[in-house]
Amino acid sequence: MSGLFDRDDAHRLVPGSTVIAVEGLAAHWGERQVLHDISLQVGSGEIVVIMGGSGSGKSTLLRHLVGLARPTAGRVEVLGTDLRTASARAMHRLRRHMGVAFQGGALFSSLTVLENVILPLQEHTRLAPATMHIMARLKLEVVNLAGSEDLLPAELSGGMVKRAAIARAVVMDPPLLFFDEPSAGLDPVVAAELDRLILQLRDAMHMSIVVVTHEIESALTIADRLIVLDGGRIVATGTVAEVRASQSPRVQALLNRQPSVPDFDPEAYLDRLTRA
Amino acid sequence: MSRSGAPRPSLARVLVEEIGYCASLLVESLWWLLFGPFLRQPVHARLILNELVAIGLAAVPILSVLSFSVGVMLAIQGVYSLKAFGAESQVVMALVLSITREFGALISGIMVAGRSGSALAARISAMQISQEVDALAVMGISPVRHLVAPPLVAAIVMVPCLTVLSSVAALAGSAVYCNQVLGLSFEAFIAQTFAILQVADVLQGLGKGLTFGIIIALVGVSNGFAVTGGADGVGRATTRAVVQSLSYIVVADMIFTWLMSRPG
Known part of the structure; x- marks a missing residue:
């Protein structure tokens, strides 16, 4: 990855090169280990979807990829910067070149x-205010939010909040974009619109995109490559077809939406109750 | 033992950790204030101005009324107590010194802790829960620069100012009572006040106000950042911030008074 990310020419990533490299990542919450020996790579211009059920560790993995958490062990390299050893200045420089759209939008309510x-433009550029306004309005048009500029986040619908968060994430034209559960809590039509938007961003703006989701339809629609997590471990990785063909029972259970807990048996329950 | 089975940390350890965390927030805020402009990451004046208004100007009406009332109450108690010794004429000295050195700062500290300390904790904990703090961090905007330094500066500036206002309002309340009960004219009250007051008395009040301001801002934001859980957590963080602020203010006041009142 060395030389891939030139700080003065951040947007021109070498096609097919690696933008994220994770090796042997482990993470703990207190005493509990939540990620075990995670290794993965994300290539330039690729959409990688990290998929898994609740508690599988996908959100924790995302926090490590965007530098919000430091790994207990292993290496996380993003755009050529080793997040474990990076200085505050290096992290600040890196953050100008990545965007994150959070699950709830995380728009500033005031x-x-x-x-x-x-x-982000005000913080990282010296552009004239008029230019910043033009750039921001352009991004709002891209996400189909033209006309909503003066609304407060509380006045937006769930889908609009997500699109505004995407506009904020892409306003600096970052080469790398992260999505946390982009279609969670949205109706199928709005979710499909967001999926299309993610594909358009990759195609039109040549971004590398990492999506964390538990929405299987969405994942299968947008992914170039899937990474399936279970219990903090990668249980499958590959193209959609390769993951579909996986023999792992956990992967098949996830793809076919099979519950991991046994069905409730009223007779067995009554039996236990009367015996007690 | 905690619910998870891990040993519960001792109160002393929790206290040391919290004070250490507040100290680190203070140092980092000062760092951003001093060096942020050179790194093109300044603490925005607009944010400081907003906090100055919220912490300071917005508190003026209620603080004035409260301080005036406390001034009247102190005068009532002072006259009543001194009457037993036939020393009502000395009440002005007792009032001026106690209000300027003690009550002005204490009333404004309690008022700001209740109004602004709680608001700070609630706002930051809500931002923490809705991932707005994370959003700042991933945008390369230091949460300390953006969320801690502005209220800290505002509290450092405004709590001493409010201390002066509170002292003046309390003295006005005392003057009104003394005028009505003792027949002491306002001119005489003011003349006695200036004759009694020394610069050190005023500085003691201002020093306390400054200390209380730092405590309120840091305790408010540190509780906000430490929030866990949902709406319930916001409520807990807010309550904790107010209780902690008031406790630290009283303890700091005691230490300050002891240090400033030592002979020699």
């Missing part, structure tokens, strides 16, 4: 939609 989208 700012309007436009002010939310402009914020």
